[in-house]
Amino acid sequence: MDDNGEELVKRAARGDPEAYRDMVTLYGPRLFSYLAARLRSREAAEDAYAEVWLRVWKALPSYESRGRFQPWLFTIAHRLSLDMLSSESGRKSVSLDEPVEDGGVTLAERVGSGEPGPEREVLGRQEWARASAVLEGLPEEQRQTFLLREFGGLSFSEIARAMDCPLNTALARMRYAVLKMRSAVEEHHA
Amino acid sequence: MHSPEHEDLALLFESGELDEAGRADFERTMAGCAECRAFLESVRACHRLSTSARLTPRPELDEAVLESGSPRPRLLDPWTVAGVASSLVLAGALIAFLGRPAPRPADLAWSSGLEERVAAAGEELEAISESLGAETESGDIDDDLDALESAAEIFGEQG
Ligand SMILES: [Zn+2]
Numbered sequence: 001m002d003d004n005g006e007e008l009v010k011r012a013a014r015g016d017p018e019a020y021r022d023m024v025t026l027y028g029p030r031l032f033s034y035l036a037a038r039l040r041s042r043e044a045a046e047d048a049y050a051e052v053w054l055r056v057w058k059a060l061p062s063y064e065s066r067g068r069f070q071p072w073l074f075t076i077a078h079r080l081s082l083d084m085l086s087s088e089s090g091r092k093s094v095s096l097d098e099p100v101e102d103g104g105v106t107l108a109e110r111v112g113s114g115e116p117g118p119e120r121e122v123l124g125r126q127e128w129a130r131a132s133a134v135l136e137g138l139p140e141e142q143r144q145t146f147l148l149r150e151f152g153g154l155s156f157s158e159i160a161r162a163m164d165c166p167l168n169t170a171l172a173r174m175r176y177a178v179l180k181m182r183s184a185v186e187e188h189h190a
Numbered sequence: 191m192h193s194p195e196h197e198d199l200a201l202l203f204e205s206g207e208l209d210e211a212g213r214a215d216f217e218r219t220m221a222g223c224a225e226c227r228a229f230l231e232s233v234r235a236c237h238r239l240s241t242s243a244r245l246t247p248r249p250e251l252d253e254a255v256l257e258s259g260s261p262r263p264r265l266l267d268p269w270t271v272a273g274v275a276s277s278l279v280l281a282g283a284l285i286a287f288l289g290r291p292a293p294r295p296a297d298l299a300w301s302s303g304l305e306e307r308v309a310a311a312g313e314e315l316e317a318i319s320e321s322l323g324a325e326t327e328s329g330d331i332d333d334d335l336d337a338l339e340s341a342a343e344i345f346g347e348q349g
Contacts, residue, residue, distance in 0.1 A: 020256070021256055024252060024255055024256060025252070028246070028247050028252060029244050029245065029246045029247070030244070032245050032246065032247040033240075033243065033244045033245040036245050037243075046247070046248075046251055049247055049251060049255070050251065050254065050255055050258070053255045053258075054255075054258060057258075127239065131236075131239050131243075132243070146236075149205070150236060150237060150240035151240060151244075155205050155206070155207050156201060156202060156205055156207060157207060168198070171198040171201055171202070172194070172198075174201055175194065175197045175198065175201065177236075178201075178229070178232050178233055178236055179232070181232070181235075181236050181239070182232040182235070182236075
């Protein structure tokens with residue numbers, strides 16, 4: 001996907017509208033999932049999603065291949081969510097366990113009912129709901145690291161750069177996050 | 191003896207950040223360490239879980255995103271300026287699309303931030319128009335600026 005993605009980005013930067021459309025389609029679900037989990041609200045995720053693409057679109061003509069596109073995209077998303085969370089600290093966010101206003105289902109259930117796929121059948125909503133509750137309880141830096149890795153697909157060096165921390169710190173944060181997620185999933189199977 | 195360093199290596203192994211020698215080293219370590227294997231399996235389980243939890247944006251949202259931004263040619267010409275103006279209008283439309291009928295007070299900070307961005311973009315556009323001067327057929331740009339102002343008004347209404 002990455003090579004294909006990089007090629008699309010190059011074509012989009014040269015002004016190819018088809019490539020831009022394909023690029024949004026390719027990276028959209030990852031980006032949206034990241035923002036929904038990060039901002040804990042579908043509504044805020046939609047605002048952020050539009051804003052991230054607007055920023056990408058503005059920067060795209062001057063985008064040269066400065067490394068991989070995906071980390072660049074998710075660094076924009078990471079910074080924007082930090083800004084949104086800090087400027088909206090008074091705004092009520094929707095917890096994954098709380099019903100969202102337009103239907104009475106929780107965000108965790110929605111997350112669980114996202115893209116269809118055989119893996120979801122095996123893992124199930126319950127498992128994700130449990131995992132997302134653990135994710136909610138993680139210290140902020142561990143949660144950010146986990147989301148950048150798992151939804152953003154960033155390498156640990158890229159996460160360290162995006163979060164402005166040493167590589168070892170990024171690794172330690174992920175390590176704790178994985179161990180906590182593991183105990184949640186194992187409890188479920190026990 | 192298993193250690194946190196093994197787990198760091200497992201993470202780097204899984205993310206593809208070890209070179210060939212590093213991978214071979216870790217594979218040997220893992221062969222003799224059950225905890226390393228269990229940790230790596232947990233990393234993979236987290237990955238499967240996250241993949242299964244992928245959300246798709248609403249198609250209308252993607253359409254709005256695609257309408258509001260399409261790649262610009264690198265060279266600035268009058269058509270580009272008109273294009274930028276149209277895109278800004280579309281950005282306004284996108285914001286209108288995203289706006290909720292009754293924003294909560296805390297939403298105001300956000301929408302006013304966007305309003306500032308549209309205003310700043312309008313100024314940027316005027317500066318570009320000025321720099322292009324008499325060579326530019328400015329009628330279309332004026333129309334676009336009017337439309338841009340309307341978009342900013344839609345914003346104001348939301349705020
Ligand atoms: Zn070990």
